[in-house]
Amino acid sequence: MTMGKFLIRRLLQGIFVIWGVITIMFGLRAVSPGDPATLMLGEGATQELIEHVREQEGLNEPIYVQYFDYLQGMVVGDFGYSWISNREVEAMVIERIPATVELAVAATVVAIVIAIPLGVISATRRNESADYGATLFSLLGISTPNFWLGLMLILILGVWAGIFPTGRRPVGFAEAVMTLVQHGSLYDLGIWLQYITLPALTLGTYFTALITRLTRSGMVDELGKPYVTASRAKGLPSVLVRYKHVLRNTMIPIITVLGLQMGTLLGGAVITETVFNWPGLGLRLIDALNARDWPLMQGIVVFIAIAFVSINIIVDSLYTYLNPQVREE
């Protein structure tokens, strides 16, 4: 199968999955108890007003009409209006995307930068103290709830040591870059970095631990393969044996696992944002849930699903590209 065909098939699958997500979300809303119009207007609204809103919002239509209206809206990017703030859901989602993306990317960077060297050291110095240390770290990392870790980091590094600020961040990445461009000042970027460090560590720890484990066990398997001995026999520098051959082959299957784990990353972002009062999508999702603001909640969930599916399409393409055996099939 060629790369083009593969991509098209994968895209179609992705669209199907997103349709499924939208449908499930609609279904949940349809069966959820409570009348939307009442929720929208709050307690104490007159019956007349509620009826008016029901009519206006199409809530009196048969369910399938509502469904198709809803689906139609989704297709053209109309996610509806928030019941609480009455703003467009798209706008409410989009304005929160940068913060979450910054956090997720920072956490991924933290994870990769720490985990891969740690996994490599662990695998190549098996049963030495460095390996035991890495094993213990990764065991702790996958066993610690990240919201608690976040609180402890705030307590230890923020409150006690006073190294990092603990409040809500005053400046986003885009603004910090603007400061740099307009004033040539790195000050805002420094502030941004200070504020993102603890959340990124919090969100990244689980992944660091997971990737360390995967890298270690994958690399141990890979190091036992005959081609490694053969590479050493031909006199190849050990750096190349270890990184160009073994690590590369170790990472290929790990990439797919990481794609699937992006769901956990996005879920983890929700809770990390709550702990750090981080102005991202996750925090808005929690707000929407607490307020029973259905359109906003749906918009965020669907957006997260789209992000997840897109990431996985990219990851699968990367896997196919990196693995010649799959590429040819």
Next chain:
Amino acid sequence: MISDRVKSNLKQTFSESLLPKLGLLLLVSIVFMAIFAPVLATHDPTRTGHYSDQGTAYPPLGQDLTTQIAQDGDIVEVTVEPTSEHILGTNNVGQDVYSRFLYGARVSLIVGLLGTSMALAIGVPFGLVAGYYGGRVDDAMMRIADIMLAFPALVLALALIGVFGQTPIQVPDPIVLAGLADGMPESIPIPGMVTLVVALVTWVWFARVARGEALSIRNEEYVKAAKSFGTSDRTILLKHVLPNSLTPIIVLATIQVAVIILLEASLAYLGFSGTTLSWGYEIERGQDYLRTRPWISMLPGIGIVLAVISVNLLGDWFRDALDPNIEGEGR
């Protein structure tokens, strides 16, 4: 099937390494703590009132060392630091931190075990059927699984609880009923909806693993032979496919218990649990007092970490001994 070979592998791995022993010891301690929480506890963990049995006040936290509280028109002095009566002090509504820590183990373990069992019950048959029949059946079922995977577990769980409410279930406490502990609540709330929801968001991992196993087992000679005798699919699935795919499922189930404990803690932390007797909820309660009384949040967190570590250590033990090749699934 659990063969002798598997058993001897388990034994060997167990005897060679310290970690499985540590895991088992930890888990046994936590299970003990959970079962006998009413006996070990010093106070009713749910009592929020400002009065103790002696008529003196339970101190709500967040006030100064000694403070005065108006209670029914009277002014009483209360203490909030750990005292001989409250060895770890109380939380912001005057509940005993130590007793709540003990009870928190119950919710974590029950949700972890029940949730995993339910996820098994949904995911394994689903995956076995998909893998065994293959073809279009498999395609259709796996697309459903894909949709489930597209929801981050926590996000879907939040959405489901948002829709269906939290619905705690009151379960009578056998230890108290047996008369072993006086003054403890006679029933404890189990977050029923949370248990169901964690199963609904994690079953898909079991489906994936079971499907993979069934796909390979259906091509085995003994399955073909059974088919040629006219054995029904149901019998083949139950007698051949299921027993032979158990090993990776067991390993995954162990890992899932850990994952679900973490998920429950997260939901409780966000206030979507349905019970307040949960470690996650307690962490959230202590959050506002982090600067002054950090142990209120610290202690339940340590409880979660130890519980999850113990289960993960067992999972690693099974994985090392059984080598199921499911690295990275289901976390």
Next chain:
Amino acid sequence: MTEDILRVHDLSTRYFTQDGQVNAVSNLDLRIERGEVFGIVGESGSGKSVTARSIMDLIEPPGEITGGEIKYRNGEFAETVADEHPNAVNGEFVNLLELPPNVRQSLRGTSFSMIFQDPESSFNPTLTVGEQLAEAVEVQRRASARPRSTRARTQSEEYSLGNFLLSTVLPSQKYITEESRERAIELLELVGIPDPVERADEYPHEYSGGMLQRAMIAQALAGEPDVLVADEPTTALDVTIQAQVLDLLDELQEETGMTILLITHNLGVIARMCDRVGVMYAGEIVERGSLEDVFDEQVHPYTQGLLGSVPDLEGATRRLQPIPGNVPSLLDHEMDDRCYFADRCPKAMEDCLEHPPEFEVPGSDDHEVRCVLAEMEYAESRAVPDDHFSETSRTAADKHADPDRTEDDVQPQRAEQPVDDSGGDRL
């Protein structure tokens, strides 16, 4: 010209496993002449692969070379290392075991190279064959560009992690140069691969087994080595392909005059290729000499047994005669001080209850055997009773008892290395 290129003396390689110490190779003596094909033959688990890997310095933990000498004759190399490692050098010979690992590493590919039995798993599946060959060429190119001094050799790791990281962004930092790629294509052509230019860009899984083994031979030749170690080079191949690969090795050896150490369990291959032969059993060479010595004048009952178990190539009518008994345990605590073959030997005598030294066989100047029969005739009266070893020998007829089964044993080194792979997750 029959000077020795390699002298192995008293080599012992041990594996330290959870079950105990495994004596994979014990006190092994070996002499290989320049330009010859020396064969080592034995059942799987006899230590022949470990011997090859010891010479290549490819023994990895829990394995360890615990004693002996591996002396390699190369005047130029001896001069190079004489200053820094005087006790390793003796005339033109350098004792490789006295050298630090990085100097030994610098010999791989350029002085010694190796081909492995399973070509499919001996190539990295995710890189093209051409790329992997070019790496081997580059090793040689960089080695010859290096100034001839020990310091340069010990700093031979000139390609560092920094270089590698930079190479992902800077093409100039890449390990492989264009010349190496071109040379790789020439090598593919040399070993008879059609369309080498296209083939170089293909991945290992696109090659057939025989083609891949040719490619591996090309890779081993890239460094123009003095000694080529061929570890079961034809075992994984079809019979017809086997002959082609052996022909190729033959041709290349004639052209380049390199020395080949051929490891195999297949006496047919030995007979076809080798000038001199060593027969291995339980980590020792039990009989060695010229091809004629070993095939026609053999003394050791094990050699006789092996020859008896070869299917005759001409007349396939002869019945196989497997050697009865089990492959010996190489665990140190299970090895008694006796001839290790005695429990399977049809001619075991009381004299065999003591470990035999190497005897020179009269009538040939280069024929040695580790068996008392070199010095005395078999006497029924001194025979060891049949049940003498019954307590120690395991009851189940081990599958390895049938030497012919070794054909299926694709990875004999696995059997010799009960390596504990799961050990890392412990504290």
